[in-house]
Amino acid sequence: MMRLPDSFLDDLRNRLSLSAVVGRKVTWDMKKTNQAKGDWWAPCPFHQEKSASFHVDDQKGFYYCFGCQAKGNVFGFVQETENVGFMEAVEILAGEAGMPMPARDPKAAEKSDLRTRLAEVTEEAVKWFRLQLATGAASDARAYLDLRGLTRETLNRFEIGFAPDASDAFLRAMADKGIPFDMLEGAGLAVPAEDGRAARDRFIHRIIFPIRDVRGRCIGFGGRAMNPNAKAKYLNSPETPLFDKGSNLYNLRDARAAAGKGQPLVVAEGYMDVIALAQAGFEAAVAPLGTAVTERQLQMLWRVTPEPLIALDGDAAGQRAGLRVADLALPLIEAGQSLRFAVLPEGKDPDDLIRDAGPRAMRAVLDDAKSMLSLLWKRETEGKSFDSPERRAMLDRDLRAVLRRIKDASLRRHYAEEVARLRAELFGIPLTRAPVFDVPPAPPTEPDRVFVPNPAYRRDRPWTPGQKWKPPAQATTTARASALASGSTTPDLLLEQVILAGLIRHPELIAEFTDLLEGGTWGQDEHVWIGQALLAADAGLEMGEMLDILEARIGTEALETLLAQRHVRISPVTRGDGDAARLCIRDATTRLEARRAKARETREAEEDFEDGAADEAMTWRLAEAGKRQTAAMRPREDDTATGEEETSFADYYDSLLATPAGKSTTEK
Missing domain, CATH: 3.90.980.10 (DNA primase, catalytic core, N-terminal domain)
Known part of the structure; x- marks a missing residue:
């Protein structure tokens, strides 16, 4: 991908007002809007609402939703609403403005x-x-x-x-x-x-x-x-x-428009089901393209609505298909992002039901859609006998395995509480105050990919093949002096900044850390936006091209603030080659997860203590969390790192995380 000239992007912004581009997707609230000041308000196009909480500032060229916190500029808006990459968004806008694209590679x-x-x-x-x-x-x-x-x-x-x-x-x-x-x-x-x-x-x-x-x-x-x-x-x-059949959905364009008007987004099995649904008035209907639903398709659905309805044929094959979708979605769900399942009568698909019983029957099925947990609970319990301790223990084991796959800690806790209630009903026993199934998520598996460093991405100084990163002479004292910015930057945020800066400066590493970007939980809105932009970027970008995309997506100030942090500037991700950056990102990820795991265990232990549920198990959990964090702090065993490098990395992180709060980390 080429790097677009700044003058071209600026000219494009000047020719197209943000309100004109956004106006194609929303209905402005003219009572609240002040056109003279370039101050526009409308219901948000990214989530269903009736109030005008979506704000467009034409003078600054940014939008923000006070309901779902969606924000960005004109390029980001086209990317999100049209489901395209940055370059495609620029092409769309350039076509509207009548501007030819610059010469390409x-x-x-x-x-x-x-x-x-x-x-x-x-x-x-x-x-x-x-x-x-x-x-x-x-x-x-x-x-x-x-x-x-x-x-x-x-x-x-x-x-x-x-x-x-x-x-x-x-x-x-x-x-x-x-x-x-x-x-x-x-x-x-x-x-x-x-x-x-x-x-x-x-x-x-x-x-x-x-x-x-x-x-x-x-x-x-x-x-x-x-x-x-x-x-x-x-x-x-x-x-x-x-x-690409796994990255598209049949009828998505028209379904998205219908869902924006309040219709439920229905995922059917095939073309004829979608067509029958649309003809019957359920115009927000889509279908996968001859394959099972993919993770990419789920993300596309969630961009349209927080709870798509999966319409299941009323036969065994339909039930199995629904369970496959539920298993795929389980690690991805979070607050405000899930699925519901509409189970049709046995032997019927949407087309059959509409032709035999009419649209009202289909509406009743959709209105009666079940939660994802209901479907999973039915799989684990229907037709099974639990008349022995061994069988009950087997059920407990299977339920814990299901819960362990939920990455969102808050959502996992709510699921655990509901599972405990259902279990108590099934066995006819009183429900205890403390959920039985509140388990931590499964540890993430490390990506198994091959990486070949590309020296062309290094701009700050010449690169010598085989050269390894070594910390500057003042690295330890500098990192220790690089404290938490005005008390608002936590050690977790420092580690996040190192990770994101490493991927910005070395875009060739993004593919290796896709799992981190897709499943990671970031502590600041800016970090969320950077992670999304990195994940959406095309493969093969150079650092300069990545900087262009990020500037357009989050703004120059936010990007410069991140890269100007002293602990980022002296880190291996900035001063080292691709191999050093790779090790640094891995170590930062391991330490970040260990810190969060310990914090999670401590928080839950405090809650249990307040509820009077403290016991020896709680003490053991805290001790184990402490051991995991201690282990994560040790130098990483890696075939590509020398003992000297391992010690350098450990010293760097120890000094970084030991910094007291209250010092500035930004070097102007």
Whole structure:
């Protein structure tokens, strides 16, 4: 990715007011808005609300929601609402402003141009497939769609088409338009010659469902077989430069708009379910693209609404699918971010239920959606007997394993309390005051990835292959003098700053610490925004490009404040090479987790003591937490670090964390 000139970004900001860009997504509260001062207010587009708590300051170019704390500038707003990366957001805004993008790096330009050409091919395919649905060859397909109750308006809205029963009809039609075979293959629409067979169409004798991304581009297709003996009832486009099935959802663009108007976001199993739901008035309906729901898709759903509804078919397969989604979501849920499960009658999917019983029946199912814990509890207990101590102990073990996967400490505690209540009901015993299942989360596993340092990312001084970081002569005394800023910076925040600064200065390490960025809990809003920006950045960025993205996302002042901290400037992440930064980030992460684990145990022990539940187990837990923190403070055993380096790292962190509060850490 290229680095955009500051003058270009400034000119783009000047040409497009933030209120004009945001105004496409919100309805302004004109009673509260003061246009003359550039002071705009509206209900927040990022969470459902009726009051106007979303504020846009046109003069400063920033927005902020007093309800959900969403904040950013014009580039960040387009990234969040359109679900695109920074460069794509700039391209969208530049197109609106009529500004040509600066000349690109040849490789990046070639990749972008390829996606553009492939999108043009898929648009031609959409037109052709739609025309085929009106031909005599598609009479059976039209009859099938009529039987499913789809109106002409719905067929047009979802651009449903037809692929005829001929192996190369599409290829010949596209060749007549001058589209080369390699572009058709690149778009996932053609299969090359193989095993003595000629090149052929990918979709043959199928009803076609175009798949569009949040920007409205056709990125792929799904096809339902008309032949009952076909090997696959549904066939999707393969992975292409345009189509990543695990990172997109069918109908997401229109569903997001409907959810913004207050409709529940419903996740169904397939295309026909989504279409039937939308036709019945449930327009905020989406579906995964031929695979099980992925973590990336869950994050996309949570950007739209805090509690998407997973619609489960009323059969065993539907229940299993729901449990897979629940297991995937369990480590990701937090306060205000979860799932609910709408279980349909046995043998029914949304399409069946709507056709047989009408939209009201579907509404009743959605209104009766169950919590995720209800689904998990049913799995662990339904059809099982607990008539012996061994069986009860096995249930306790399985329930603890479920709770241990919840990373959010507060949410895990509430889950534990509810599990204790359900367990007491099941066994017919009084519910004790202290939850039985309040367990710490499972320790994070270390990523198993290979890293090759890239010296091109080092800008401050020349890099010599094999060179290792060593602390400057005054490192220990300097770190000790780098105290907590005016009493507002805690040791945990110091460690967070070292971690984030390391990833900013060495973007090549981001992939190795993705788990940390996805699951980490940050102590400041600025750290949250930096972590999100790092996670969303494209692979292969250089440090300068990363700084551009972060400046646009969080502002120059916040970024400079972080990088100007004295303990950051003398740390291995700043003064060392990639290997030293890697070790430093790992050590900081280990120490941060150990400190938080001990603080968590201490806090919970204090609560238990106040409740009169203190016992020997509490003392043991505190002792174990102390041991883990002590172990984390020891030099790290790593094959790539010398004994001298291990001692240097330990000295650096010991001096950093031993600093008394009240001193400034920022070096102007």
